Structures are given as structure tokens and as C-alpha cells.
Amino acid sequence: xxxxxxFSVHGSPSDTSRPTRSTVEWxxxxxxxPPGKSLSVYAHAMLPSGxxxxxxTFTFLLKACIHGFSSSLSCLHAHLILLGLHRDPFLxxxxxxxxxxxxxxxxxxxxxxxxxxxxxxxxxxxxxxxxRCGRLESARKVFDEMPQRNPVSWAALLSAYSGSTRDVExxxxxxxxxxxxxxxxxxxxxxxxxSAARLGALMYGQRAHLLIVLSGMPVPxxxxxxxxxxxxxxxxxxxxxxxxxxxMPQRDQPAWTSMISALAAHGRGPEALDLFGEMLExxxxxxxxxxxxxxxxxxxxxxxxxxxxxxxxMVRVYGIKPGLEHYGCMVDVLGRAGQVEEAxxxxxxxxxxxxxxxxxxLLCACCNHIFLEYAEWAAEKLMSLNAGQASxxxxxSNAYASLGQWDxxxxxxxxxxxxxxxxISGSSAVE
Numbered sequence: 001x002x003x004x005x006x007f008s009v010h011g012s013p014s015d016t017s018r019p020t021r022s023t024v025e026w027x028x029x030x031x032x033x034p035p036g037k038s039l040s041v042y043a044h045a046m047l048p049s050g051x052x053x054x055x056x057t058f059t060f061l062l063k064a065c066i067h068g069f070s071s072s073l074s075c076l077h078a079h080l081i082l083l084g085l086h087r088d089p090f091l092x093x094x095x096x097x098x099x100x101x102x103x104x105x106x107x108x109x110x111x112x113x114x115x116x117x118x119x120x121x122x123x124x125x126x127x128x129x130x131x132r133c134g135r136l137e138s139a140r141k142v143f144d145e146m147p148q149r150n151p152v153s154w155a156a157l158l159s160a161y162s163g164s165t166r167d168v169e170x171x172x173x174x175x176x177x178x179x180x181x182x183x184x185x186x187x188x189x190x191x192x193x194x195s196a197a198r199l200g201a202l203m204y205g206q207r208a209h210l211l212i213v214l215s216g217m218p219v220p221x222x223x224x225x226x227x228x229x230x231x232x233x234x235x236x237x238x239x240x241x242x243x244x245x246x247x248m249p250q251r252d253q254p255a256w257t258s259m260i261s262a263l264a265a266h267g268r269g270p271e272a273l274d275l276f277g278e279m280l281e282x283x284x285x286x287x288x289x290x291x292x293x294x295x296x297x298x299x300x301x302x303x304x305x306x307x308x309x310x311x312x313x314m315v316r317v318y319g320i321k322p323g324l325e326h327y328g329c330m331v332d333v334l335g336r337a338g339q340v341e342e343a344x345x346x347x348x349x350x351x352x353x354x355x356x357x358x359x360x361x362l363l364c365a366c367c368n369h370i371f372l373e374y375a376e377w378a379a380e381k382l383m384s385l386n387a388g389q390a391s392x393x394x395x396x397s398n399a400y401a402s403l404g405q406w407d408x409x410x411x412x413x414x415x416x417x418x419x420x421x422x423x424i425s426g427s428s429a430v431e
Contacts, residue, residue, distance in 0.1 A: 023051045030057060035064035039072050053079075055088050062094045066101050073098060093125030100129030108133065112142065120146065124153040131160030155188035167195035171204050184211050186224055193227035197234040205231040222252040229255070233262030253284055261293040269301025286318050288326075295329035299336060307333040324350075328357040335365020344374050356385055367399040375399050 021029075026046040030038040042061055046053065058080060065073045077095060080086040086095070092111070099107045108129045123146045130139035143149070143157045154177050161170035174192040177184060184192070189208050196205035209228060225248040232241040245251070245259045256279045263272035276294050280286070286294075291314045298307035311330055314320045327350050334343035347354050347362055354362075359382045366375035379396040393416050400408040 021046075021049060021051060023054055023057070026051050027054070027056050027060065031060045035067040038064045053083065053085075055085055055091055058085060058091055059094060062091075062098045065098050073102070089119040089121045092119075093121050096122070096125045096129045100132045103133055105130075105133040105135060118147045120148050120150050120153060123147075124150070124156050127153060127156040127160060131156070131163065134164070136160055136164055136166065149182075151183040151185050151188070154182050155185045155191070158188050159191045162191035162195045165198065167199045167201075170195040171199070171201060174204060174208075178207065184208075186221060190224055190227045193224075193231045197227075197231040200235050202231075202235040202237070205235060222248065222250045222255055225250075226252075226255040226258050229262070230258045233258070233265070236266070238262055238266045238268065251282075253287065253290070256284060257290045257293055260290065260297065264293055264297035264300055267300045269297040269299075269303055272297035272301075273303070273306065286314070286320070288320050288323065291318075291320055292325050292329060295326060295333065299329055299333035302333075302337055304333055304337045304339065324352060324355050324358060328355070328361055331358055331365070332361040335361055335368070338365075338369050340365050340369050340371045340374065344371075354381065356382065359385070363395055367395045370399065370402065372399060 026041070026049070030041055030046070033041055038060060042053070042057070046057075058076065061076055062073075065076065077086070080091060080095070085091055096108055096111055099111070108126070112126055123142060126142045127139045130136070130142060139157065139160045143153065146153060154173070158170055158173045158177070161167070161173060170191060174184075174188070174195075176182075177188065189212060192208045193205055196202070196208065205228075208231075212224065212228065225244055229241040229244040229248075232238070232244065241259065241262050245255065248255060256275070260272045260275050260279070263269070263275065273294065276286075276290070276297075279290075291310070294310050295307055298304070298310065307330060311322070311326070314326070315322060327346065331343045331346055334340070334346065343362055343365055347358060350358075359378050363375055363378040363382060366372070366378060375396055379393070383393070397409050397413070400406075
């Protein structure tokens with residue numbers, strides 16, 4: 001009765017309580033039911049019918065708990081123990097994953113201390129659980145203590161580092177996998193490619209691509225294809241990214257967005273816009289992210305009229321509310337084209353406060369086209385947002401210098417010294 005009371009918040013079904021149903025039939029009903037309903041069916045219909053739950057019953061119920069019904073989790077856990085099913089490795093790993101999903105790290109710790117089975121499935125679940133909870137050191141400790149490791153456990157550790165943008169360590173794990181001839185799962189390859197992209201580590205990205213080719217499929221999935229083309233684009237090899245994109249058997253919206261963004265970032269605006277038109281022909285509806293990519297394409301190619309057209313389409317046709325990044329793109333494209341007055345008006349007509357990106361775009365435009373009054377306003381705003389950044393001071397100082405206002409240049413330099421703002425030296429990066 002206590003278990004039924006615990007699930008009472010989900011309602012009590014009136015048409016499913018039939019004692020003649022088998023456990024398999026009840027499992028089918030629970031699997032097909034929405035999350036809250038499935039928990040209610042279990043407590044108010046299956047249990048009173050006398051049918052005995054099995055491991056599959058709890059597999060479906062724990063999935064329901066992931067979808068927001070965390071209050072039922074402890075009760076299910078207790079029932080697993082009562083039925084002796086808590087020792088099943090797959091149920092135990094599902095339980096750990098569900099607690100981690102709700103960031104209940106203390107219970108994950110408790111389950112780890114209780115672990116005596118040395119089962120690889122459970123240990124892999126613990127690695128992923130600690131990573132989800134932001135405990136990467138604990139995840140690594142569990143991985144190092146594993147009695148046996150399989151490709152999934154390696155992928156879990158690699159994904160943990162990559163997902164936390166600890167990319168050097170992620171590629172270190174990937175390198176060990178290559179040295180030890182560990183089979184790379186799709187999840188491992190996606191994580192390795194993501195880290196290689198962020199670091200610009202082309203060599204590791206190419207090794208991952210080679211593994212994909214050797215697997216027998218040029219690009220097995222949309223997720224892997226998107227990661228691969230994104231890696232080539234971030235490393236500056238846009239044509240290689242296009243080759244990957246063209247060979248993808250399936251392209252989802254992230255793939256289109258990634259390719260359009262890559263072309264835009266490398267100054268190939270007309271190609272990016274052509275690809276956007278092709279995407280629309282395939283029936284994809286633009287979202288906020290892809291609109292940013294399209295506006296970036298217009299900005300880098302100096303397509304002012306196209307930018308205005310797409311901005312209006314975004315609002316009036318696709319019903320997308322412009323955010324700071326959309327306004328920032330428009331300010332950038334107008335500023336690059338020398339239309340500083342219009343950019344200034346846009347900044348002041350925005351329904352939200354300008355952020356660093358918008359203000360920097362305006363400041364660059366004002367300095368490049370010598371709108372000194374507007375430049376001073378944008379610089380002051382930027383300095384108030386982040387007084388420790390040198391770029392705003394330097395841009396304004398250069399604008400003063402171009403007009404021969406050396407007193408103003410000296411005043412800015414004194415202000416930088418007073419505020420302890422360092423002038424950042426030039427630097428470059430190599431792989």
C-alpha cells in the first residue's frame with residue numbers, strides 16, 4: 001500500500017486493472033504509456049493484479065523517471081531491493097544513470113561504495129554518471145579501477161572529457177585507444193572529432209576519419225558526419241568539409257547548420273546562402289541558430305540587402321524572435337558596409353541591453369569609419385561591462401590617433417594603466 005501511495009500523484013487508472021494479464025502484457029502497457037501514466041499503471045494496476053514485475057518492467061519505469069518523475073525513483077529503488085533485482089547489472093546501471101540524470105551524486109557515491117560485482121556495464125554507467133554530475137576526477141578514478149574495460153567504457157571516459165571541454169585530456173584518451181587498438185564506437189569518434197575541432201588538432205581528426213573509412217561506411221550517421229565536417233571546417237579545410245557533407249547519406253538540421261556556418265566563417269557567403277536555399281527546398285524549417293549562420297554569411301560577404309531580407313523573413317515569415325546574436329550580426333553587416341547611422345539606430349532600438357558582441361561590432365564600425373562620438377559611447381559601454389579587456393581601449397585609441405588627437409590617446413593610455421589593463425601581445429598557435 002505504501003508503494004501505491006507513493007505513486008498516487010500520477011493518478012489511478014480505471015480501465016487497466018485486470019488480474020488475468022501476464023507480466024509480459026503489463027510490460028507492454030507500461031512501455032507504451034506516457035511516463036507519468038506508466039508509473040501509475042505499475043502502482044495501481046499491475047501490482048494489485050498479482051503480476052510479478054521483472055527486469056524489463058523496471059527498465060521501462062526507470063526511463064519514465066528520467067522524464068521528470070524523480071519523486072518515484074527512490075520508491076522504485078526500494079522495490080528493486082525487495083524483489084532482489086537490484087543485483088542485475090543492467091538494472092543497476094540504469095538506476096545509477098537515472099540518479100545521475102537528476103544530479104543526485106551522493107546516491108551515486110553510495111551505489112559505487114556498494115558495488116561488489118566488478119561488472120563492466122555497471123562501472124561504465126558509473127563513469128558516465130560522475131561525468132554527468134561534473135565529477136571528472138571521480139569518473140577517471142572509477143575507470144582506472146575497472147577490472148575490465150570494453151569499447152563502451154573507453155567511449156564513456158572520452159565523452160566525459162570532451163563533454164566538459166577538457167579537450168587535451170579527451171584526445172589523450174583517444175590516443176591511448178589507438179595505441180591499445182581499442183575499437184572506437186560512434187560515440188567515441190564523435191567526442192574525439194569535437195575535441196579535435198575545438199583544438200584545431202587536424203592530425204587527430206584525420207585519424208578519426210580514417211577509422212570511419214576503415215569501418216566500411218564513408219559516414220555512418222548524421223551525427224558523425226556533422227562532427228567530421230565540423231572538424232575540417234574548424235581546421236580551415238572547408239573543401240574537405242564540403243566533401244563530407246556531399247557524401248552524407250542523411251543530413252539533419254545540425255548538419256546543414258554546421259556546413260552553412262563553415263562557409264560563412266570562411267568568407268564564402270554566396271555559397272552559404274545557396275546552401276540555405278537548398279536546405280529550404282528539402283523542407284527544413286529555419287530555426288534561430290541557422291538564422292545566425294545565414295546573417296553571418298551576409299556579414300562576411302558584405303551582402304547588406306540580403307541581410308535585411310533574411311532578418312525580415314526570420315521575424316515575419318518564420319516567427320523567430322531576434323536575439324542578441326541576430327542583432328549583433330545585423331550591426332556587424334551594416335557597420336562593415338559603412339552604414340554606421342543605421343547600425344547605431346538598430347542598437348538603440350533593440351528590446352534588450354546590448355551585450356559585448358553587439359557593442360564591439362558597433363565600436364569597430366565607428367572606429368573604421370571615424371564616427372568618434374558613437375565610438376566613445378560604445379567604448380564606454382564596453383569598458384563598464386569589462387574594464388579589464390584591452391581591445392576596446394586600443395580600438396578607440398587608434399581612432400583618436402587617426403585624427404591626430406594625441407591628448408586623447410595619452411588619456412586612454414593613462415586610464416588603462418590606472419585600471420591595470422594589460423596590452424595583449426600578439427600570439428599564434430600551432431598544432
